[in-house]
Amino acid sequence: MPVHVIQRGHNRNACFFSHADYLIYRNWLGEALHKTGCLLHAYVLMGNHVHLLLTPPAEDSVAQLAISLGRRYVQYINKHYDRIGTLWQGRYKSSLVTTDDYFLSCQRYIELNPVRAALTDDPAYYRWSSYWANGLGQPDPLVTPHQIYLGLANNEPERLAAYRALFNIALNDKVVDDIRIAINQGHPLGRESFLDEIAKSTATPRHIKPRGRPQK
Numbered sequence: 001m002p003v004h005v006i007q008r009g010h011n012r013n014a015c016f017f018s019h020a021d022y023l024i025y026r027n028w029l030g031e032a033l034h035k036t037g038c039l040l041h042a043y044v045l046m047g048n049h050v051h052l053l054l055t056p057p058a059e060d061s062v063a064q065l066a067i068s069l070g071r072r073y074v075q076y077i078n079k080h081y082d083r084i085g086t087l088w089q090g091r092y093k094s095s096l097v098t099t100d101d102y103f104l105s106c107q108r109y110i111e112l113n114p115v116r117a118a119l120t121d122d123p124a125y126y127r128w129s130s131y132w133a134n135g136l137g138q139p140d141p142l143v144t145p146h147q148i149y150l151g152l153a154n155n156e157p158e159r160l161a162a163y164r165a166l167f168n169i170a171l172n173d174k175v176v177d178d179i180r181i182a183i184n185q186g187h188p189l190g191r192e193s194f195l196d197e198i199a200k201s202t203a204t205p206r207h208i209k210p211r212g213r214p215q216k
Helices: 019-036 061-080 101-111 156-166 173-185 192-202
Strands: 003-008 039-045 049-055 093-096
Touching: 003 061, 003 173, 019 039, 019 061, 039 101, 049 101, 093 173, 101 173
Parallel strands: none
Antiparallel strands: 003 049, 003 093, 039 049
């Protein structure tokens, strides 16, 4: 099942400081994908955080990828910039994503990060994301299209056009909130029926954790 992963810089500080840093992270991400067998469907590398949408082959594959890549990158940053201490805001966060309309919504959410951050008004003008592959058809060895994406059309030109057309419609505010709550609180992302099924199968009641510190 697809998993949405986010890793933020410590205190939301920068984790990329130069053009070379993005290239090195991309290169090592590719090596980590190959090593763990995870399939990456969408990603964006922002100045102070990273989003990944991937399908792991095993339960612990996401952890293996995130931890090994994160540690390797921290060692590089600390050595290259003569710094010490942590780079990431604790452990990465993740949430399962259903393979229905929420999958494409999550993929769009990830690739629209530069637009929401006011870095550009079009994801096509942001280099460090999978939109170049999913929306423009540019080769990207990191990206493996998901079946939901492939189902948009029977051939690549029509599929690219159909995918780009999705970006002409703003993401629903509720969908954005659902994605953010799911990733921040570790909940699965999907329709109510799916979430109820997950709750029953895991014997875990569904609830939304209140924001802020617990009341005393």
